[in-house]
Amino acid sequence: MEFKITNKANKFTLILISIGLIFTLLGIILVWGDSNRTQRILASSLINSFFFFSIGLGALFYLALAYATESGWYALIKRVIEGIAGYIPYGIGFMVLTLFVITINDGSHLYTWMDPEVVAHDEIIKGKSFYLNKLFFWIRTIAYLGVYYIFWRGFRKRSLEEDIKGGTEIHFKNYKKGALFLVFFAVFSSTSSWDWLMSIDVHWFSTLFGWYTFAGIWCSSMVVLVLLTLYLKKQGYLTKVNDSHIHDIGKWIFATSFLWSYLWFSQYMLIWYSNIGEEVAYYMMRIENYKVMYFGMFVVNFVFPMLLFMSREAKRHSGILTIVGLIILAFHWIDVYIMVCAGSMGATAKIGFLEIGMVVLMTGIFIRVILNNLTKAPISPVNHPFLDESIHHEI
Amino acid sequence: MADKLIYAMYDDDDVLKESAKHLVSKGVKVHEVFSPFPIHGIDPIIGVEHTRLGIFAFIYGLIGLTLATVGMRYFMVVDWPMNIGGKPNFSYLENMLAFIPISFEFTVLCAAHGMAITYFIANRTLPGMKAQNPDVRTTDDRFVIELRASQNSNYSAKELEAFIKETSFVEIEQKEI
Numbered sequence: 413m414e415f416k417i418t419n420k421a422n423k424f425t426l427i428l429i430s431i432g433l434i435f436t437l438l439g440i441i442l443v444w445g446d447s448n449r450t451q452r453i454l455a456s457s458l459i460n461s462f463f464f465f466s467i468g469l470g471a472l473f474y475l476a477l478a479y480a481t482e483s484g485w486y487a488l489i490k491r492v493i494e495g496i497a498g499y500i501p502y503g504i505g506f507m508v509l510t511l512f513v514i515t516i517n518d519g520s521h522l523y524t525w526m527d528p529e530v531v532a533h534d535e536i537i538k539g540k541s542f543y544l545n546k547l548f549f550w551i552r553t554i555a556y557l558g559v560y561y562i563f564w565r566g567f568r569k570r571s572l573e574e575d576i577k578g579g580t581e582i583h584f585k586n587y588k589k590g591a592l593f594l595v596f597f598a599v600f601s602s603t604s605s606w607d608w609l610m611s612i613d614v615h616w617f618s619t620l621f622g623w624y625t626f627a628g629i630w631c632s633s634m635v636v637l638v639l640l641t642l643y644l645k646k647q648g649y650l651t652k653v654n655d656s657h658i659h660d661i662g663k664w665i666f667a668t669s670f671l672w673s674y675l676w677f678s679q680y681m682l683i684w685y686s687n688i689g690e691e692v693a694y695y696m697m698r699i700e701n702y703k704v705m706y707f708g709m710f711v712v713n714f715v716f717p718m719l720l721f722m723s724r725e726a727k728r729h730s731g732i733l734t735i736v737g738l739i740i741l742a743f744h745w746i747d748v749y750i751m752v753c754a755g756s757m758g759a760t761a762k763i764g765f766l767e768i769g770m771v772v773l774m775t776g777i778f779i780r781v782i783l784n785n786l787t788k789a790p791i792s793p794v795n796h797p798f799l800d801e802s803i804h805h806e807i
Numbered sequence: 808m809a810d811k812l813i814y815a816m817y818d819d820d821d822v823l824k825e826s827a828k829h830l831v832s833k834g835v836k837v838h839e840v841f842s843p844f845p846i847h848g849i850d851p852i853i854g855v856e857h858t859r860l861g862i863f864a865f866i867y868g869l870i871g872l873t874l875a876t877v878g879m880r881y882f883m884v885v886d887w888p889m890n891i892g893g894k895p896n897f898s899y900l901e902n903m904l905a906f907i908p909i910s911f912e913f914t915v916l917c918a919a920h921g922m923a924i925t926y927f928i929a930n931r932t933l934p935g936m937k938a939q940n941p942d943v944r945t946t947d948d949r950f951v952i953e954l955r956a957s958q959n960s961n962y963s964a965k966e967l968e969a970f971i972k973e974t975s976f977v978e979i980e981q982k983e984i
Contacts, residue, residue, distance in 0.1 A: 722861075724857075
């Protein structure tokens with residue numbers, strides 16, 4: 413069955429995009445007089461470029477994981493995962509654009525290590541400059557984005573090919589490529605978050621940071637996956653997707669929320685315990701300027717999924733999944749917001765028209781791209797070797 | 808309480824499933840099924856209620872969390888205040904981060920052990936308890952359906968046996984208790 417975008421969804425995304433555009437422009441005009449205007453605009457674009465790109469990336473990772481583990485149950489919702497991962501080319505575009513503007517503005521106080529004047533007076537950054545310099549940063553960025561794009565194109569091409577050809581040859585090829593992607597992703601997910609996010613707090617470092625970011629990415633994309641699956645089911649597609657599939661995705665949200673909280677806590681507790689000046693500075697900044705938001709975000713992202721998704725019935729209930737999912741998603745956005753803003757702007761960061769405008773705008777684009785991706789192929793794969801297993805999935 | 812038990816033995820789990828379906832379609836209540844391994848999909852056929860073990864796990868977890876908190880507060884703050892990495896003592900709350908891993912471990916410990924013991928009691932398989940299965944072969948390669956006359960008062964024992972004989976059974980046995 414082919415998916416068609418309803419008029420309502422079409423209008424909804426257009427309204428989101430236009431409201432977002434108006435708010436963004438209004439926000440830019442309002443902050444134009446401020447001294448930190450470039451910083452605010454660039455921070456906002458970095459947050460939203462990264463957040464939505466990472467959801468697409470999370471879906472690609474999940475697809476590769478399913479290939480590498482030869483999972484069967486997900487076969488029916490494979491195209492939904494692909495639809496989300498299909499945002500990757502657009503996400504790459506936004507990421508490259510944002511990073512490019514940041515680079516030509518000498519980091520513009522987001523990446524202070526890009527500013528030669530700051531580096532000249534800072535011994536710590538000087539010591540890191542063999543890694544944190546513009547050229548090597550771009551070599552790495554292009555490597556990450558290039559690898560992600562190549563794998564995405566290969567997965568998509570073979571997936572569509574499988575619909576026509578059938579057989580198991582493509583399945584085993586996917587199996588190998590999926591495992592290979594995981595090898596790349598294991599390294600790149602860590603180093604890319606160091607480059608794009610951790611280098612904002614340039615004096616500080618944590619080896620756990622990459623996994624922490626990755627856990628957030630994974631959780632967000634599982635939430636988007638369940639929301640999209642429920643939406644499609646409500647529209648009358650994916651009729652064979654049953655409660656057990658929804659239950660399984662719910663379990664993923666539950667598990668990844670725990671993974672995220674575990675890593676957040678591990679990073680926090682170790683730094684709290686050892687109490688070393690240059691490490692603690694990172695949290696001092698957050699506690700001084702973002703106390704409620706920072707700990708509130710942690711509590712919501714940990715306690716909500718834990719208590720509300722614990723029972724079996726809740727993980728099968730579309731209403732609970734939708735509401736809690738949307739809350740978690742919003743608070744993971746705040747997580748990324750604090751990652752970017754605390755290190756660069758500190759107390760002067762605000763959520764105004766600009767920030768809200770940009771997130772609405774990008775949400776509109778994100779939904780539109782995903783829905784558009786879904787129209788391009790049958791909504792469930794036709795010849796997936798595990799399709800029958802997936803149809804009879806029962807837990 | 809006098810009751811008549813009827814055991815029907817099968818040599819394949821799929822055959823047993825079909826037979827159970829056949830019996831249930833006649834309005835017979837299947838009391839129990841004995842099998843060397845879990846038979847996927849038998850629960851809805853014979854109308855087994857969904858397990859409540861999860862609720863118990865949650866309660867045991869809460870008990871563990873409470874015990875850990877109360878215990879650690881007493882040991883580390885009240886009874887003999889400990890210096891935790893130079894952090895302010897005399898306060899559980901300000902040192903809570905240090906106590907979280909133990910609270911977590913103890914929650915898991917209590918939930919896991921409580922659940923395992925509850926499971927054994929509910930199945931009457933605690934070490935030393937007498938085995939419930941009617942035939943030793945159900946731990947090897949045989950599958951048994953148990954019917955109780957008291958639960959099927961619409962039918963006589965003979966009629967129940969006749970229903971079983973419509974399926975491809977291996978052995979049939981009656982027992983009075």
